[in-house]
Amino acid sequence: MWFIGDNHNSGEMHDDAFLRELLGSTHWFEMPEGTEEVNSSDEIPRTESKCTAPELEHLNEVSERLREKLPKIHFHMFQQNGQRCCVRLGLKGSQVAVKGSEVFIARIPKDVFEDELVPLFNRVGEICEFRLMMDFWRLPELYYNAIHCMNRGYGFCRFSNCEDASQAVQELNNYRFKDSPSPLGVVLSKDNCRLYIRNIPKTMTFDDFSTAIQRLTKGVREVILLPCIFDRSKNRGFAFVEYCSHKEAAMARRSLTNSSGNRTIQGSVLFVDWAEPERDVDPDTMKTVKSIFVRNLSPERTSEYITKGFAHLAGVQPLHVWKNRDFAFVNFAERSQAELALNNASVPGKLGEQVF
Numbered sequence: 634m635w636f637i638g639d640n641h642n643s644g645e646m647h648d649d650a651f652l653r654e655l656l657g658s659t660h661w662f663e664m665p666e667g668t669e670e671v672n673s674s675d676e677i678p679r680t681e682s683k684c685t686a687p688e689l690e691h692l693n694e695v696s697e698r699l700r701e702k703l704p705k706i707h708f709h710m711f712q713q714n715g716q717r718c719c720v721r722l723g724l725k726g727s728q729v730a731v732k733g734s735e736v737f738i739a740r741i742p743k744d745v746f747e748d749e750l751v752p753l754f755n756r757v758g759e760i761c762e763f764r765l766m767m768d769f770w771r772l773p774e775l776y777y778n779a780i781h782c783m784n785r786g787y788g789f790c791r792f793s794n795c796e797d798a799s800q801a802v803q804e805l806n807n808y809r810f811k812d813s814p815s816p817l818g819v820v821l822s823k824d825n826c827r828l829y830i831r832n833i834p835k836t837m838t839f840d841d842f843s844t845a846i847q848r849l850t851k852g853v854r855e856v857i858l859l860p861c862i863f864d865r866s867k868n869r870g871f872a873f874v875e876y877c878s879h880k881e882a883a884m885a886r887r888s889l890t891n892s893s894g895n896r897t898i899q900g901s902v903l904f905v906d907w908a909e910p911e912r913d914v915d916p917d918t919m920k921t922v923k924s925i926f927v928r929n930l931s932p933e934r935t936s937e938y939i940t941k942g943f944a945h946l947a948g949v950q951p952l953h954v955w956k957n958r959d960f961a962f963v964n965f966a967e968r969s970q971a972e973l974a975l976n977n978a979s980v981p982g983k984l985g986e987q988v989f
Contacts, residue, residue: 688712691782698748703755710747712767719747719763732824734761734798735791739818741765742810743783749810754790757804758797764789789822824879826854827908828886831871834899835861839868845898846874850888852881862932862959873908882907923971927978928960939963947974 689712696710699719707722741750751763766785792798798821806819833842843856858872876882889896889905896903930939936954943963944950951974953964965971 688782692717695746695748699751702748702752706755708751715767717747717765717767719751719765721759721761731792731794732826733795733821734793735789735822735824736798736801736819737787737789737822739787739820740815741784741786741788741817742813743786745810745813746784750788750790753808754792754801754805757792757801759793760790761793762789762791825907826877826879826882827873827875828882828889829871829906829908830874830889831904832901833858833868833870833872833903834901835867835870837868837899842868842872842898846872849896850874850876850881850885852877852885859929859959865931920968923965923968925963925965925971925975925978926960927963930956930959930961932959936961943974943978946977947971 692710692712696708699708699710708719709722710717710719712718736754738750747763747765750765751760754760754763765788768783768785790801792801802819802821805817807816808819809816830846837858839856839858842858843853846856847853853874854877855875856872857874858868861867861869874885876885886905886907889903895905925943927939934956936956939956939961940951940954940963943954947965947970949965949970951963951965955962955964963971963974965974
C-alpha cells in the first residue's frame with residue numbers, strides 16, 4: 634500500500650536534518666538545486682554529458698588506477714551532470730536494479746576517488762554501480778586556467794543484492810581513511826520509484842491519462858488512476874505513477890516540473906511530488922500476514938458480497954471482512970488461502986470488477 638503524507642518530500646531518500654547529522658558540521662555542503670540530485674538512488678540522465686579535456690584526463694587517470702587494483706573486474710567510467718559513474722560490465726539487467734541494494738555514502742574525503750572507494754566496497758560484495766558526486770572549477774590564470782577536481786563528499790554504491798548492501802552498512806559505516814578527520818557514514822538508500830500527480834482533469838479516462846503520461850515520460854511501469862467513489866465515470870483528480878527505477882522516476886519528476894513551468898494535460902497544470910512509500914516490513918513478519926487489502930470497490934458492494942466473492946476466489950470462507958467506502962480488509966485463517974485469493978483477485982473479471 635502507498636500513502637500520501639502531510640510532507641510530500643518524505644518519499645525522498647534523506648531529509649536535510651538527517652544529512653546534516655550524517656555529514657557532520659565540518660563536512661556540510663550546500664544542497665544543489667533540485668533535491669533529487671542529492672537524494673537519488675539512480676538519477677542519471679539518459680545520455681552522457683561531455684567532459685572537458687582536464688576532466689576527461691582526471692577520469693582516465695582514476696580509471697587506470699582502478700584497473701590496476703581490480704584487474705579481473707571491468708568497469709566503464711563516465712561523467713554525467715556533475716556525477717561520475719562507474720558501472721560494472723557483464724552484469725544482467727536484473728542485477729543492476731535490485732531494490733534495497735544501494736547504500737548512500739557520506740563524509741568521503743574530498744581527495745579520495747573511485748580507485749580507493751570501489752575496491753573498498755567491493756570487498757563486501759559484488760558492486761554493480763558506484764556514483765561519486767564531483768566538483769570541477771577553474772583555477773585563476775596564475776595556474777594557467779587548470780581544472781581543479783574534488784568530490785563533493787558523498788556518493789552511492791549499488792550492489793547485486795540487498796544482503797551485501799546491509800553488510801556494507803555494518804562493516805563500512807564509520808570506516809576511516811588514513812589522515813581523514815571524520816569516518817565514512819554509510820546507510821541504506823531508499824529507492825522511491827513512485828510519483829504522486831494531482832490536478833488531473835476529472836473527466837479524463839484511465840487510457841487517456843496513461844497514454845499522456847507515457848508520452849511525457851519514460852520508463853512507466855504502472856499507472857493507478859482511481860475512479861470517483863460516487864461517479865465511476867470520473868476520476869478522483871490524482872494518480873500514482875510507478876517507474877521501472879528511481880532514475881526514471883526522478884527524470885520524470887524533473888521533466889514534469891521543469892524551470893519553465895509544470896506540464897499541462899488538457900489545460901490543467903500538473904502538480905508532481907514523490908509518493909510516500911510503504912514502510913519496509915521484515916520478510917519473516919510478512920510471511921505471517923493473513924489479511925488482504927482491497928481497493929477500488931463500488932460503494933454499493935457490501936461486506937456480504939465481498940465475503941462471497943473471496944470465498945469463491947480462495948475456495949474457503951474468509952474469517953472476517955471489514956469494508957469502508959471503496960476499500961476493505963479481508964482476513965483469512967491461513968496464509969495460503971490469502972495468497973490464493975490475492976492471485977485470483979488480480980485476474981480481471983473474477984470478482985465482477987477490477988480491484989487492486
